[in-house]
Amino acid sequence: IDAWNLPSLRYSALNLDQLSSQKCYESSVAEWAYATDINDENEKTKLSLSLDIAKLSKEIWQNVTTTFPLWREFKDPDLVRKFKTITILGSAALPDDQYKKYAQLETDMTKHYSTTKVCSFKYKETCNLSLEPDLIKIMRESRDEEELRHVWTEWHDKSGGPTKQTYKQFVEISNQAAKLNNFKDTGALWLDGYESETFKDDVEELWQTLKPFYQQMHAYVRAKLRNVYGDQFSDDGLIPAHLLGNMWAQAWDNVFPLMTPYPTKASIDVTEQMIQQGYTPLKMFQVSDEFFTSLGLIPMPEEFWKESLIEKPDDREVVCHASAWDFCNKKDFRIKQCTRVTTTDLITVHHEMGHIQYDLLYKDQPYFYRQGANPGFHEAVGDTLALSVITPKHLKEIGLLDKSIPIDDYETSINFLFSMALDKIAFLPFGYLTDKYRWDIYDGTVDESQYNTHWWKLRKEYQGIKPPSERSEANFDAGAKFHVPANVEYLRYFVSTIIQFQFHRSLCIEAGQYDPLDSNKPLHNCDIYRSKAAGSKLAAGLSMGSSKPWPEVMKVITGQEKMDASAIREYFSPLEKWLTAANEKMGEIPGWK
Ligand SMILES: C=C(C[SeH])C(=O)N1CCC[C@H]1C(=O)O
Numbered sequence: 001i002d003a004w005n006l007p008s009l010r011y012s013a014l015n016l017d018q019l020s021s022q023k024c025y026e027s028s029v030a031e032w033a034y035a036t037d038i039n040d041e042n043e044k045t046k047l048s049l050s051l052d053i054a055k056l057s058k059e060i061w062q063n064v065t066t067t068f069p070l071w072r073e074f075k076d077p078d079l080v081r082k083f084k085t086i087t088i089l090g091s092a093a094l095p096d097d098q099y100k101k102y103a104q105l106e107t108d109m110t111k112h113y114s115t116t117k118v119c120s121f122k123y124k125e126t127c128n129l130s131l132e133p134d135l136i137k138i139m140r141e142s143r144d145e146e147e148l149r150h151v152w153t154e155w156h157d158k159s160g161g162p163t164k165q166t167y168k169q170f171v172e173i174s175n176q177a178a179k180l181n182n183f184k185d186t187g188a189l190w191l192d193g194y195e196s197e198t199f200k201d202d203v204e205e206l207w208q209t210l211k212p213f214y215q216q217m218h219a220y221v222r223a224k225l226r227n228v229y230g231d232q233f234s235d236d237g238l239i240p241a242h243l244l245g246n247m248w249a250q251a252w253d254n255v256f257p258l259m260t261p262y263p264t265k266a267s268i269d270v271t272e273q274m275i276q277q278g279y280t281p282l283k284m285f286q287v288s289d290e291f292f293t294s295l296g297l298i299p300m301p302e303e304f305w306k307e308s309l310i311e312k313p314d315d316r317e318v319v320c321h322a323s324a325w326d327f328c329n330k331k332d333f334r335i336k337q338c339t340r341v342t343t344t345d346l347i348t349v350h351h352e353m354g355h356i357q358y359d360l361l362y363k364d365q366p367y368f369y370r371q372g373a374n375p376g377f378h379e380a381v382g383d384t385l386a387l388s389v390i391t392p393k394h395l396k397e398i399g400l401l402d403k404s405i406p407i408d409d410y411e412t413s414i415n416f417l418f419s420m421a422l423d424k425i426a427f428l429p430f431g432y433l434t435d436k437y438r439w440d441i442y443d444g445t446v447d448e449s450q451y452n453t454h455w456w457k458l459r460k461e462y463q464g465i466k467p468p469s470e471r472s473e474a475n476f477d478a479g480a481k482f483h484v485p486a487n488v489e490y491l492r493y494f495v496s497t498i499i500q501f502q503f504h505r506s507l508c509i510e511a512g513q514y515d516p517l518d519s520n521k522p523l524h525n526c527d528i529y530r531s532k533a534a535g536s537k538l539a540a541g542l543s544m545g546s547s548k549p550w551p552e553v554m555k556v557i558t559g560q561e562k563m564d565a566s567a568i569r570e571y572f573s574p575l576e577k578w579l580t581a582a583n584e585k586m587g588e589i590p591g592w593k
């Protein structure tokens with residue numbers, strides 16, 4: 001039977017789509033107004049609209065499940081899939097007063113994170129520094145160990161610590177919601193989005209496969225940082241977290257200049273060239289849009305250019321953390337990003353534009369299928385294209401690398417691969433542990449008396465790093481990372497880091513840019529720019545949204561169903577060999593106590 005059209009259902013399929021899309025639009029408008037102008041008035045409106053949409057999804061859920069109690073037994077798998085998407089409500093399953101409390105706690109934590117200010121190291125009386133752009137810039141550029149330690153400690157003390165009790169309350173309500181959705185806890189609810197009983201094991205296996213490579217890179221970076229900050233290192237093999245160029249030590253590309261494998265050869269840090277050429281945030285978005293359309297993908301609609309917020313305003317508080325927004329009306333799509341003219345932000349621009357491209361490609365799917373095939377797919381779209389954009393070959397193509405600079409030699413490729421590994425390989429343990437940490441909290445393994453101890457236990461075990469200053473349970477250092485107070489699942493970025501190389505390899509073959517049997521066409525040199533064949537292959541998979549289980553979408557894009565590490569290992573294999581030899585030569589033993 002096609003249950004959507006039975007008269008007994010208060011909503012027909014069309015009406016259900018329209019109703020949900022309309023409510024989603026209204027709630028998105030209110031959410032956007034708040035995120036781009038944090039004040040009490042906008043907060044009230046946002047919370048009220050978010051309660052409305054929670055009520056609607058609860059009402060649909062109750063109506064549908066009482067009308068069709070046996071929906072799980074339906075013959076049509078697509079119908080069962082649609083019902084399943086309606087019956088998993090997340091926090092909306094909470095009774096209204098509990099939902100209000102949940103939404104208020106989440107809002108309070110995100111507001112605190114987004115408006116925290118710290119004092120400068122050099123100018124003690126200046127205490128209005130924001131994470132973006134001020135602290136990010138210091139962590140990227142400063143080589144003054146004391147300044148780095150001050151900024152790291154100030155941020156972690158002031159952004160994380162004060163939200164610890166709020167987070168504890170949030171965890172309890174979040175688990176209540178998970179149980180109302182028939183999950184044992186929120187961690188299980190998050191993992192359900194990957195539709196695989198073995199997903200946790202699959203992720204652990206991917207990590208074990210790539211851990212030796214990570215440890216080789218960790219050893220090399222440790223040796224080079226010891227040359228610069230000698231006295232900060234001891235014999236425990238750990239790297240102090242504040243010396244890696246990033247507030248969370250999740251990407252290390254900013255310390256590349258301290259350890260360039262071949263200093264006389266080209267590097268892909270084109271920040272200087274971008275500034276010299278007068279790049280603006282708008283130009284960065286236009287360059288990205290042109291890359292997408294060169295593949296035959298969809299150009300950003302008019303509303304996007306009119307309504308997006310791509311620079312931090314100076315007259316109000318905003319949530320600076322970059323995000324892409326689908327307003328559920330098939331017309332309105334926006335990015336909010338406090339963009340700076342740097343190479344890192346050029347990559348982030350492509351990352352966010354990838355979200356919008358995915359939204360555009362599946363906008364004609366039924367409402368409940370307008371999602372990524374799994375959360376990692378949504379994070380992988382922009383990054384996949386950025387793997388082409390960031391190649392020396394492409395940077396020359398768009399005039400950010402001088403045409404006269406040689407880029408086809410072995411040493412330049414090692415410089416390039418090392419810079420890419422400082423971003424992608426360094427990220428893997430962080431991408432994994434940030435949810436492993438929260439799974440352990442949600443399933444009760446860890447209670448609030450151990451929140452900070454457990455964070456640093458995992459940070460040491462997986463990343464081989466340690467805090468630069470004394471930490472205690474008065475701190476809540478996980479709360480200093482946006483996704484924890486903002487309650488955004490994080491395993492999606494680990495999954496994205498793996499599958500984006502599978503997507504890249506497949507699209508590179510499609511574009512004739514890579515041939516496993518031709519050593520003159522290594523995977524890391526591939527640039528799919530202007531390949532309509534690659535674009536249509538990617539679009540074929542992404543247009544499916546979440547209408548089919550993600551292995552089917554993976555097969556459409558890559559020809560295989562599995563998520564596996566073969567592509568990322570193939571991409572980096574020249575570097576893994578080089579690092580192993582370099583560490584042996586230095587007598588640097590990978591690993592830590
Ligand atoms: C850019 C975004 C918004 Se979806 C982001 O949160 N990312 C992208 C890289 C990993 C993660 C982070 O910043 O921690």
Ligand SMILES: [Zn+2]
Pocket residue numbers: 351352355378379
């Ligand atoms: Zn993203």
